[in-house]
Amino acid sequence: MSEALSELRERLAEIHDLASAASILGWDQQVMMPARGAGVRAEQLGTLGRVVHERFTDDAIGRLLDAARPEPGSTGEALVRVARRDWEKARRVPSELAAEIARAGALGHQAWVEARERSDFEAFLPFLQRNVELKLRYVECFDGYEDPYDVLLDDYEEGMTSAEVGALFAELRAELVPLIAAVAERADAVEDEVLHGEFPVAGQRALVRGVLERLGWSREGWRLDEAPHPFATSFGPGDVRLTTRYDPGYVGMALYGAIHEFGHGLYESQIDPALARTPLGEGASLGVHESQSRLWENVVARGRPFAGFLHGELARTFPEAFAGVDAEAYYRAVNRVRPSLIRVEADEATYGLHIILRFELEREMIAGTIALRDLPEVWNARMRDDLGVEVPDDARGVLQDVHWSGGDIGYFATYALGNLIAAQLWERARAELPDLDSSLAAGDGSSLRAWLGDRVHRHGRCYPPRELVARVVGGPVAVAPFVAYLRAKLGPIYGL
Amino acid sequence: MSEALSELRERLAEIHDLASAASILGWDQQVMMPARGAGVRAEQLGTLGRVVHERFTDDAIGRLLDAARPEPGSTGEALVRVARRDWEKARRVPSELAAEIARAGALGHQAWVEARERSDFEAFLPFLQRNVELKLRYVECFDGYEDPYDVLLDDYEEGMTSAEVGALFAELRAELVPLIAAVAERADAVEDEVLHGEFPVAGQRALVRGVLERLGWSREGWRLDEAPHPFATSFGPGDVRLTTRYDPGYVGMALYGAIHEFGHGLYESQIDPALARTPLGEGASLGVHESQSRLWENVVARGRPFAGFLHGELARTFPEAFAGVDAEAYYRAVNRVRPSLIRVEADEATYGLHIILRFELEREMIAGTIALRDLPEVWNARMRDDLGVEVPDDARGVLQDVHWSGGDIGYFATYALGNLIAAQLWERARAELPDLDSSLAAGDGSSLRAWLGDRVHRHGRCYPPRELVARVVGGPVAVAPFVAYLRAKLGPIYGL
Numbered sequence: 001m002s003e004a005l006s007e008l009r010e011r012l013a014e015i016h017d018l019a020s021a022a023s024i025l026g027w028d029q030q031v032m033m034p035a036r037g038a039g040v041r042a043e044q045l046g047t048l049g050r051v052v053h054e055r056f057t058d059d060a061i062g063r064l065l066d067a068a069r070p071e072p073g074s075t076g077e078a079l080v081r082v083a084r085r086d087w088e089k090a091r092r093v094p095s096e097l098a099a100e101i102a103r104a105g106a107l108g109h110q111a112w113v114e115a116r117e118r119s120d121f122e123a124f125l126p127f128l129q130r131n132v133e134l135k136l137r138y139v140e141c142f143d144g145y146e147d148p149y150d151v152l153l154d155d156y157e158e159g160m161t162s163a164e165v166g167a168l169f170a171e172l173r174a175e176l177v178p179l180i181a182a183v184a185e186r187a188d189a190v191e192d193e194v195l196h197g198e199f200p201v202a203g204q205r206a207l208v209r210g211v212l213e214r215l216g217w218s219r220e221g222w223r224l225d226e227a228p229h230p231f232a233t234s235f236g237p238g239d240v241r242l243t244t245r246y247d248p249g250y251v252g253m254a255l256y257g258a259i260h261e262f263g264h265g266l267y268e269s270q271i272d273p274a275l276a277r278t279p280l281g282e283g284a285s286l287g288v289h290e291s292q293s294r295l296w297e298n299v300v301a302r303g304r305p306f307a308g309f310l311h312g313e314l315a316r317t318f319p320e321a322f323a324g325v326d327a328e329a330y331y332r333a334v335n336r337v338r339p340s341l342i343r344v345e346a347d348e349a350t351y352g353l354h355i356i357l358r359f360e361l362e363r364e365m366i367a368g369t370i371a372l373r374d375l376p377e378v379w380n381a382r383m384r385d386d387l388g389v390e391v392p393d394d395a396r397g398v399l400q401d402v403h404w405s406g407g408d409i410g411y412f413a414t415y416a417l418g419n420l421i422a423a424q425l426w427e428r429a430r431a432e433l434p435d436l437d438s439s440l441a442a443g444d445g446s447s448l449r450a451w452l453g454d455r456v457h458r459h460g461r462c463y464p465p466r467e468l469v470a471r472v473v474g475g476p477v478a479v480a481p482f483v484a485y486l487r488a489k490l491g492p493i494y495g496l
Numbered sequence: 497m498s499e500a501l502s503e504l505r506e507r508l509a510e511i512h513d514l515a516s517a518a519s520i521l522g523w524d525q526q527v528m529m530p531a532r533g534a535g536v537r538a539e540q541l542g543t544l545g546r547v548v549h550e551r552f553t554d555d556a557i558g559r560l561l562d563a564a565r566p567e568p569g570s571t572g573e574a575l576v577r578v579a580r581r582d583w584e585k586a587r588r589v590p591s592e593l594a595a596e597i598a599r600a601g602a603l604g605h606q607a608w609v610e611a612r613e614r615s616d617f618e619a620f621l622p623f624l625q626r627n628v629e630l631k632l633r634y635v636e637c638f639d640g641y642e643d644p645y646d647v648l649l650d651d652y653e654e655g656m657t658s659a660e661v662g663a664l665f666a667e668l669r670a671e672l673v674p675l676i677a678a679v680a681e682r683a684d685a686v687e688d689e690v691l692h693g694e695f696p697v698a699g700q701r702a703l704v705r706g707v708l709e710r711l712g713w714s715r716e717g718w719r720l721d722e723a724p725h726p727f728a729t730s731f732g733p734g735d736v737r738l739t740t741r742y743d744p745g746y747v748g749m750a751l752y753g754a755i756h757e758f759g760h761g762l763y764e765s766q767i768d769p770a771l772a773r774t775p776l777g778e779g780a781s782l783g784v785h786e787s788q789s790r791l792w793e794n795v796v797a798r799g800r801p802f803a804g805f806l807h808g809e810l811a812r813t814f815p816e817a818f819a820g821v822d823a824e825a826y827y828r829a830v831n832r833v834r835p836s837l838i839r840v841e842a843d844e845a846t847y848g849l850h851i852i853l854r855f856e857l858e859r860e861m862i863a864g865t866i867a868l869r870d871l872p873e874v875w876n877a878r879m880r881d882d883l884g885v886e887v888p889d890d891a892r893g894v895l896q897d898v899h900w901s902g903g904d905i906g907y908f909a910t911y912a913l914g915n916l917i918a919a920q921l922w923e924r925a926r927a928e929l930p931d932l933d934s935s936l937a938a939g940d941g942s943s944l945r946a947w948l949g950d951r952v953h954r955h956g957r958c959y960p961p962r963e964l965v966a967r968v969v970g971g972p973v974a975v976a977p978f979v980a981y982l983r984a985k986l987g988p989i990y991g992l
Contacts (some may be wrong), residue, residue: 013539014547016548017539018544021521021540021544024521025517025520026518026521028524034717034718034719034734034736035716035717035734036716037732037734037735038734039611039734039774040731040732040734040735044516047509047514048513048517049515051510051514051547202800221533222530223503235533235540236535236536237535238532239530239532239536277539350741466637
């Protein structure tokens with residue numbers, strides 16, 4: 001390894017340590033910190049953010065990147081590619097603008113919490129305007145893009161363009177709208193009453209822990225805690241942390257939420273330990289990351305084999321609530337499709353339409369072709385047209401999501417891309433793992449876990465997301481496998 | 497405020513934020529982190545330590561200290577005094593030596609864990625030799641001291657000298673040895689069987705939480721967790737964290753341990769919030785800090801009024817175990833004096849002799865007047881002479897404490913100084929708070945809490961420890977009040 005590459009690695013490792021420290025402080029804030037610690041914690045996080053930014057955007061990093069000369073095809077080459085990309089993006093944005101975006105995001109978040117509580121879009125509007133204005137200034141720091149929205153999208157999904165996502169989503173929408181309409185005509189065919197009832201939290205905790213342990217969670221390298229807004233994070237391959245939340249009246253929340261976060265956590269836990277403390281030791285992109293959570297939550301845990309295993313665990317834990325409920329009824333219940341108001345509660349089929357709505361509105365916000373004050377009206381009309389639901393108030397409409405309040409514009413698309421990629425990976429895994437269904441039916445996820453580890457996880461960020469997906473599934477992100485998967489599942493359930 | 501002072505404050509605040517981040521990572525490591533996270537966590541802590549050291553020892557800090565010109569008598573003046581002291585100490589020690597001390601401490605700690613497990617002093621000896629050798633090199637970085645050990649002591653207790661502590665401890669020893677001998681003759685007068693039995697952990701948890709809430713703990717600004725080696729820490733005045741550990745067979749462990757840590761936490765929680773993010777926002781010294789934990793654990797919670805309240809809480813929580821045990825029996829049980837092997841399990845009276853032994857051995861280690869390999873023999877003889885106990889193995893003798901393994905030489909004295917200061921503060925508080933006993937008997941610690949907040953806590957590190965103590969008690973650290981307190985308590989209990 002050249003001396004420059006070696007020094008670059010050392011500097012990036014230190015920067016990574018400091019960024020990880022910020023992540024640990026963030027986890028602690030959401031899961032552990034007493035409420036009155038918030039003021040000082042904000043200062044601590046602000047300082048860490050500044051130090052990381054200063055150290056990373058230093059001229060010396062640029063000189064080391066130029067001098068590094070890694071071996072072609074080596075990990076060093078991937079390191080230089082990824083670090084150069086991140087460095088050039090970070091250098092283009094003046095520190096003052098970056099700080100102002102962070103500040104406006106914090107203020108916007110606070111305003112959103114209060115505005116959503118009162119369902120008061122007017123009160124949130126000036127903060128949203130400020131966030132959009134700052135994002136437009138952010139876009140101006142870059143050049144060479146076709147569409148200004150491409151700049152934002154690229155922060156969350158490297159290399160994806162608005163045109164490409166727009167085409168995928170148009171195709172997806174054209175498939176989903178008639179499918180959902182067909183299901184709606186037979187809505188009474190599936191009930192999910194079995195998931196609602198009395199499920200004491202102590203029992204749910206033991207159940208969730210047991211299921212995660214079957215999937216690969218272990219006390220030695222993972223945590224499982226509670227948080228009002230569940231998430232997964234990791235501070236190294238041996239320290240992966242999941243959170244979930246428990247609803248004593250609905251057994252689906254904690255169980256499927258935890259399996260979702262497990263998918264994220266498994267990705268991080270299986271990244272090659274040699275990539276730890278480098279910018280390569282992360283998921284390839286948000287879309288690829290989301291493909292992992294959705295693969296485990298939806299494709300595996302709502303699929304017939306593993307749902308059968310879960311049914312057995314549930315019946316054992318909650319014998320009264322599950323008296324007379326067979327595996328088939330449970331399988332149908334967890335796959336019920338029903339248009340609804342809230343994205344995070346949406347089923348697999350309608351979920352995509354929630355995302356497409358947000359993506360299309362974001363493009364218009366950045367293009368300036370929609371007045372921000374008209375968002376509620378446009379939102380509500382679209383929910384009526386696409387999903388047939390009436391939005392009763394903005395809290396359950398345009399104000400429901402946190403993203404825009406903190407300045408995250410360009411993020412939503414990755415959720416739906418995750419669904420598409422998950423279906424593509426699943427198609428491939430089934431072709432390569434002939435015993436997959438029978439092992440999942442026994443509650444054993446080890447073959448899928450190993451396959452994902454080998455094909456996707458261990459590489460971290462060594463390949464650009466597009467290349468990683470192509471290496472595994474043989475082509476670009478595509479809609480057809482997801483639609484085929486949905487039809488194959490919902491056709492028999494709804495008798496379509 | 498001068499521009500230089502203002503810039504100094506800003507720089508120190510950032511350094512404080514980074515040091516706090518390291519503390520949060522340390523808390524997380526002891527309380528939350530999965531075991532396999534240890535490798536990466538050590539790197540993260542190493543990086544934070546280096547960045548803090550680099551930023552603090554920067555020449556620019558020295559220039560700002562010179563240029564600051566604070567108003568006489570202002571907080572700025574205290575800030576400059578404390579920061580200059582810390583800066584000059586940090587600058588005298590070459591980074592390589594500081595790093596080597598940290599590294600040897602980490603290796604020594606690991607070796608000690610294994611050596612203690614096997615009670616194998618020989619295996620630990622080379623690591624202890626290395627730690628002492630490095631401490632001697634550390635001492636050489638300084639000048640102007642009378643005794644090399646003064647340099648080490650000053651790191652834990654600003655301004656204290658070996659001669660001064662030696663004189664205090666000689667006086668203390670002369671009082672304790674005959675007192676303990678007199679008690680030993682009437683050893684059967686007090687039993688503590690009531691504290692041993694079956695105390696389910698769930699009940700203990702609720703009890704401890706309830707008692708701490710009466711004392712001033714609140715969910716909004718504090719945490720209470722479990723850790724194998726209990727400690728207290730804080731990351732700002734609104735984020736104070738205690739840990740304790742539960743023994744289902746002994747109710748004293750968790751309860752008195754938690755009250756001890758509460759004393760530390762209360763100190764941090766009542767420091768003037770205006771001192772947050774500065775080097776003044778900490779306890780004045782380890783001795784003063786320990787005076788707070790021992791005041792609450794021993795003087796308050798083993799004192800007759802509050803012990804009566806605790807008896808009521810215990811009898812309510814564990815009615816079977818406490819059937820037929822009255823408040824007087826409980827009071828006597830928690831004040832039983834019995835020479836024993838282990839410092840952390842020692843009673844109030846014998847505790848001092850454990851410390852004096854360690855202090856005197858440390859002085860000899862640094863003076864070179866004892867061969868380190870002779871430590872076990874000297875230790876065991878001294879335990880026999882002073883306390884009349886036979887040390888069966890080094891695990892329960894010279895290997896019992898963690899301090900020397902990590903290079904902490906000079907620390908132990910502060911524990912006994914804490915006992916002395918606690919008794920001095922108590923004497924003063926009783927004189928100024930006429931209703932103190934009756935409020936404590938009702939489980940109400942608010943008047944003592946407020947008094948300590950006003951006299952001690954709010955000042956943080958604004959006064960040197962010697963000056964702070966003198967301001968409150970009217971003189972230097974002294975032995976007499978502690979001995980008088982002990983005699984007043986043990987005399988009636990043991991009929992001396």
